[in-house]
Amino acid sequence: MYKIIRIESTVGNLRVVENAIDEITAAIGISQDDYGKIMVSAMEAVNNAILHGTIPPRKNCRNRD
Numbered sequence: 001m002y003k004i005i006r007i008e009s010t011v012g013n014l015r016v017v018e019n020a021i022d023e024i025t026a027a028i029g030i031s032q033d034d035y036g037k038i039m040v041s042a043m044e045a046v047n048n049a050i051l052h053g054t055i056p057p058r059k060n061c062r063n064r065d
Helices: 011-028 032-052
Strands: none
Touching: 011 032
């Protein structure tokens, strides 16, 4: 089973990923021990992608044409 999720790169959207992990792990019967490992690693990866993989928009940039 897999699920594709597209979220905006904001920390507030971590809940969307967490809910998807809950849904998928419940559907396939993951043990509580494995669930915890999956949740921690996935949330860490998504959080790092949001915090470090996002290029902040440039403000007050002008085109010099």
